[in-house]
Amino acid sequence: MFCLLKCSKNKILAAAAIAVCCAGLWGVGHWLLSSKFVSGSAYSDLYPDMYVDASNAFEKEEGKVVYYTFDDGPSKNTIAILDTLKEKGVKATFFVTGQESPGVDSDAILKRIVDEGHSIGMHTYSHKYSDIYASVENYLADFHKIREKILNATGVEPRIFRFPGGSVKNSFASPSVQKAIRIEMRRRGYIYYDWNLVSGDDKSYMTDVDTLIRNIVGGAQGKDKVIILCHDDTMRVSTAQAVGPVIDQLTAQGYRFEKLTEKVQPIQFNNDDEKG
Secondary structure (H helix, E strand, O other), X not given: OHHHHHHHHHHHHHHHHHHHHHHHHHHHHHHHHHOOOOOHHHHOOOOOOOOOOOOOOOOOOOOEEEEEEEEXXXXXXXXXXXXXXXXXXXXXXXXXXXXXXOOOOHHHHHHHHHHOOOEEEEOOOOOOHHHHOOOHHHHHHHHHHHHHHHHHHHOOOOOEEOOOOOOOOOOOOOHHHHHHHHHHHXXXXXXXXXXXXXXXXXXXXXXXXXXXXXXXXXXXOOOOEEEEEEEOOOOOHHHHHHHHHHHHHXXXXXXXXXXXXXXXXXXXXXXXXXXX
């Protein structure tokens, strides 16, 4: 009798343990399905239209070349920059956002950039670092939004982009998240461009024109290929004012000005993406 009771008790305990285990597994499964966690294979299925052909080989670059690039527009300063570029016969590159600037038609400026032969690229829609770098999914959602804005305003499929804050060591992004974003965007065929010359107009105040000219012209010395980082948001009046003198002085030093396209070998900050 004691043996039967003991055996029954053991069976009950075993059944209870199985029930607890199953409940635990169900809870884990429910969490995985209901949480915001998404594996790489899952986010790679998002936005199936957001791919471009990356099969083009980079073109050989000769001589001394400058790529003038502007982030954070469009704004009234973008218009001033476009006016000067048109006057000088120079092409440049604009990495744009979706932020609306008071008193201007942003879509009209995007269209003008393309119509006048410049390159247009994505710099995210919101430019909110804490949001876009929270996850790969967040970045893709924002990227898709600015891509759609450019496409609708210009009829052109943008193929190049720039990470806000640069492609590595962003204080708002964990290294693992930013690495995953780089790998995913590369898989989709998009090319990102960092820079090797900082104009100094990225302060919380407006840098004076002479300082900007000195920073750019001086920073170009000794470089055959220069990608200049500038900004054309509402505050950067002096950036627009510096464009003409910079073009004149660097042209006199034997540089030519070109726009970035997917056929230009990018300058990218060092990373460990190849390590897996």
